[in-house]
Amino acid sequence: MLGGSAGFPVPLVPSRRPTVHDRPPRGRHQEAPTVPHPVPATPRVVVLAGGLSHERDVSIRSGRRVAEALRSSGVEVSVHDVDADLVPALAETRPDLVWPLLHGAGGEDGSVRDVLELLGVRSLGTGPRASRVAWSKPIAKTTVTRAGIATPEFVTLPQSLFRELGAGRVMDAVVARLGLPLVVKPSRGGSALGVTLVRTAEELPGAMVACFAYGDTALIERAVEGVEVAVGVVELDGSPVALPAVEVVTDGPYDYDARYNPGRTEYFAPARLSDELAARAAETAVAAHQVLGLRHLSRTDLIIDAEGQPWFLEVNVAPGMTETSLFPQGAEAGGHHLPTLYRRLVEAGLAAS
Amino acid sequence: MTALERPDGTASGPHPTPAAGTRLDRWLGSYAERTHGMRASEIRALFAVANRPEVVSLAGGMPYLEGLPLDVLGDLAQRVVATRGTTALQYGSGQGDETLREQILDVMRLEGIEAHPDDVVVTTGSQQALDLVTRLFVDPGDVVVAEAPSYVGALGVFRAYQADVVHVPLDAEGLVPEALEATLADLARQGRRVKLLYTVPNFHNPAGVTLSAERRPRILEIAARYGVLVLEDNPYGLLGFDREPLPAMRSMSDEGVIYLGSFSKTFAPGYRVGWAVAPHAVREKLVLASESAILSPSNASQLAISAYLATCDWRGQVKAFRELYRERRDAMIGALAEHLPDASWTVPDGGFYTWVRLPDGLDAKAMLPRAVTARVAYVPGTAFYFDGQGADHMRLSFCFPTPERIREGVRRLAGVVSAESELVSLFGTGGQAVRGDVQSPGPDLA
Numbered sequence: 023m024l025g026g027s028a029g030f031p032v033p034l035v036p037s038r039r040p041t042v043h044d045r046p047p048r049g050r051h052q053e054a055p056t057v058p059h060p061v062p063a064t065p066r067v068v069v070l071a072g073g074l075s076h077e078r079d080v081s082i083r084s085g086r087r088v089a090e091a092l093r094s095s096g097v098e099v100s101v102h103d104v105d106a107d108l109v110p111a112l113a114e115t116r117p118d119l120v121w122p123l124l125h126g127a128g129g130e131d132g133s134v135r136d137v138l139e140l141l142g143v144r145s146l147g148t149g150p151r152a153s154r155v156a157w158s159k160p161i162a163k164t165t166v167t168r169a170g171i172a173t174p175e176f177v178t179l180p181q182s183l184f185r186e187l188g189a190g191r192v193m194d195a196v197v198a199r200l201g202l203p204l205v206v207k208p209s210r211g212g213s214a215l216g217v218t219l220v221r222t223a224e225e226l227p228g229a230m231v232a233c234f235a236y237g238d239t240a241l242i243e244r245a246v247e248g249v250e251v252a253v254g255v256v257e258l259d260g261s262p263v264a265l266p267a268v269e270v271v272t273d274g275p276y277d278y279d280a281r282y283n284p285g286r287t288e289y290f291a292p293a294r295l296s297d298e299l300a301a302r303a304a305e306t307a308v309a310a311h312q313v314l315g316l317r318h319l320s321r322t323d324l325i326i327d328a329e330g331q332p333w334f335l336e337v338n339v340a341p342g343m344t345e346t347s348l349f350p351q352g353a354e355a356g357g358h359h360l361p362t363l364y365r366r367l368v369e370a371g372l373a374a375s
Numbered sequence: 376m377t378a379l380e381r382p383d384g385t386a387s388g389p390h391p392t393p394a395a396g397t398r399l400d401r402w403l404g405s406y407a408e409r410t411h412g413m414r415a416s417e418i419r420a421l422f423a424v425a426n427r428p429e430v431v432s433l434a435g436g437m438p439y440l441e442g443l444p445l446d447v448l449g450d451l452a453q454r455v456v457a458t459r460g461t462t463a464l465q466y467g468s469g470q471g472d473e474t475l476r477e478q479i480l481d482v483m484r485l486e487g488i489e490a491h492p493d494d495v496v497v498t499t500g501s502q503q504a505l506d507l508v509t510r511l512f513v514d515p516g517d518v519v520v521a522e523a524p525s526y527v528g529a530l531g532v533f534r535a536y537q538a539d540v541v542h543v544p545l546d547a548e549g550l551v552p553e554a555l556e557a558t559l560a561d562l563a564r565q566g567r568r569v570k571l572l573y574t575v576p577n578f579h580n581p582a583g584v585t586l587s588a589e590r591r592p593r594i595l596e597i598a599a600r601y602g603v604l605v606l607e608d609n610p611y612g613l614l615g616f617d618r619e620p621l622p623a624m625r626s627m628s629d630e631g632v633i634y635l636g637s638f639s640k641t642f643a644p645g646y647r648v649g650w651a652v653a654p655h656a657v658r659e660k661l662v663l664a665s666e667s668a669i670l671s672p673s674n675a676s677q678l679a680i681s682a683y684l685a686t687c688d689w690r691g692q693v694k695a696f697r698e699l700y701r702e703r704r705d706a707m708i709g710a711l712a713e714h715l716p717d718a719s720w721t722v723p724d725g726g727f728y729t730w731v732r733l734p735d736g737l738d739a740k741a742m743l744p745r746a747v748t749a750r751v752a753y754v755p756g757t758a759f760y761f762d763g764q765g766a767d768h769m770r771l772s773f774c775f776p777t778p779e780r781i782r783e784g785v786r787r788l789a790g791v792v793s794a795e796s797e798l799v800s801l802f803g804t805g806g807q808a809v810r811g812d813v814q815s816p817g818p819d820l821a
Contacts, residue, residue, distance in 0.1 A: 072427075078420075181798065184802070185797075185801055216744065227803060227804040228802075228804050230802050269396070288397070289399065
């Protein structure tokens with residue numbers, strides 16, 4: 023655990039000297055951006071990590087990984103928490119780019135990006151309005167449906183509704199309509215916190231209580247059986263490209279422990295899918311990225327059922343970047359060298375108008 | 376990184392199909408059996424937020440070090456290195472610095488313990504002493520009898536050595552002798568090997584209660600009759616608010632007790648200096664075990680503490696801490712009475728903690744995310760049991776936050792309890808989905 027009341031007191035200091043990875047090679051499809059900005063030889067980047075969400079710990083680990091990788095590719099990086107020191111620090115140091123690696127509220131709901139916009143600081147990734155849409159699972163699900171993407175049938179129910187209509191009646195109606203098994207999750211949030219797979223109606227009340235401990239609104243969706251995959255999307259030269267899907271196999275639920283304690287989860291990168299299914303998964307992730315207006319990078323979580331139908335579960339505008347996270351695994355499976363990839367993302371962020 | 380990486384950053388051609396998946400841990404098949412229960416707990420992740428200044432943490436057992444004369448301690452540390460650096464920065468005795476061991480006798484005399492410097496083994500915090508004692512005595516499957524509830528860090532050590540912990544109830548006067556007798560008799564009937572009775576007699580962590588003077592010899596007699604060694608863990612003994620310390624159990628039995636002491640709560644945990652006092656033969660083995668684990672405890676830390684004890688008014692410092700913590704205890708108990716009338720709690724007369732029973736139906740672990748959202752943190756009761764009990768309890772610490780922050784924290788907690796109560800009555804059940812538990816204390820939960 024972190025010590026010190028200052029939270030994440032990493033000063034804004036110059037990083038190591040640039041290394042041999044300083045100048046990343048240009049990919050075949052790399053073209054000059056339409057509105058060119060001069061990209062400094064040694065970009066100065068602030069990685070935002072921490073924050074006050076339930077996923078603070080994961081965010082700090084993601085931030086450290088990305089910062090380390092960027093340093094080794096010749097980027098000058100400092101890591102900063104979201105706290106009272108942030109605004110003065112940004113005003114003083116004027117970094118070329120901020121990379122928000124915040125998970126959970128504030129970081130993924132667009133509000134921190136709003137503040138960065140107010141300050142005139144450029145940031146990597148999805149803008150505030152699209153972040154707000156993606157962060158709300160029900161709104162994201164509804165939005166992707168418009169692009170013809172399948173998503174498990176669901177209802178979004180605030181706690182107050184259960185009180186007004188009677189919890190038993192509402193739960194009965196949910197089970198009657200959606201059937202079993204169900205997945206109950208907070209309408210916002212990540213890392214599977216507050217998520218329960220409900221196999222019997224008797225398990226539903228406990229799942230609701232666990233979910234509402236994390237937030238006021240629950241998303242209840244029909245559980246789809248199938249292959250669980252995550253597909254990263256990157257925009258290095260203006261158009262979104264899917265990384266290979268990463269398949270997740272767990273003994274038991276893919277819960278917090280399974281995500282962050284190596285050993286309980288088996289990952290297949292790339293996923294064990296036929297070329298056709300892999301292409302469908304990639305298309306779905308790219309389509310979700312586009313219809314939601316996401317930028318630079320995202321990760322879409324899908325389940326591919328026995329008929330080969332990909333079902334959209336959710337999308338992450340700030341995908342986890344820890345040692346066990348799915349986005350970096352997909353990137354490596356796609357042949358990317360992570361420090362180089364992260365530097366190219368920084369350059370894409372700097373080049374964006 | 377994998378063999379697939381391309382340092383030039385370009386994507387490879389068609390995706391190769393992996394022969395097998397990866398569990399991201401090539402040593403997965405190599406771990407010792409005792410690691411199999413280790414889990415990455417959501418609870419620990421939630422505590423990451425508790426370190427932020429916006430959060431009132433009633434979770435940690437961190438002493439309030441701003442109460443120390445830090446400038447004086449800085450000068451002392453400087454002088455130790457400048458004048459005795461070739462000793463302070465060198466390896467030392469496996470048993471610990473002899474001068475410090477003599478000074479430790481002065482500390483223990485306050486609780487009636489008469490011992491010889493040779494009886495003392497200095498350790499890296501009393502946590503290491505716990506580990507060494509368990510290593511010496513506990514084989515997998517052996518029973519350790521402990522209070523219900525018990526210090527989370529001790530349970531972590533017992534778990535690591537694959538002990539089976541059997542809990543014995545506490546009441547307002549500490550461990551209940553009749554319950555201990557019944558438990559030991561029952562275990563004897565089952566043919567179980569009971570190796571240790573682990574107890575925190577003073578200002579119990581987490582329960583806040585103190586074993587009464589009247590019960591102390593009775594507990595020792597029962598343990599002796601069943602051939603069980605008593606492990607007396609006493610980090611808080613000098614931090615009583617209203618009276619002088621009770622005689623330590625070690626003061627009543629030289630041969631039946633291993634006593635653990637610590638400077639972490641009465642002085643500063645950062646030095647990591649604790650000690651064990653053990654019967655002669657046990658002490659010899661403790662030294663050997665400690666040498667094999669760490670060669671020697673830190674000389675720099677020992678010499679700094681020794682200089683502090685020799686040149687500062689440490690008794691006055693302990694008294695100042697007692698007054699400080701009493702004021703905070705009063706703030707905590709007052710705020711609980713005002714804001715959480717439907718809960719019940721122990722009123723400690725020393726130490727750092729009160730043990731709170733939540734209103735019916737509430738699960739402290741399931742409620743923790745809501746508390747963190749409301750910017751207050753505590754330790755769920757299940758952390759202090761080996762067997763999943765304690766869901767309806769939580770430990771609140773009053774050692775670190777100021778009285779104002781304690782009142783604010785309890786006020787926030789009351790809002791959390793009220794919202795959770797409403798939720799539970801709405802659905803007629805407690806939440807069950809917060810997985811994992813605190814399996815080791817974490818550096819600031821001890």
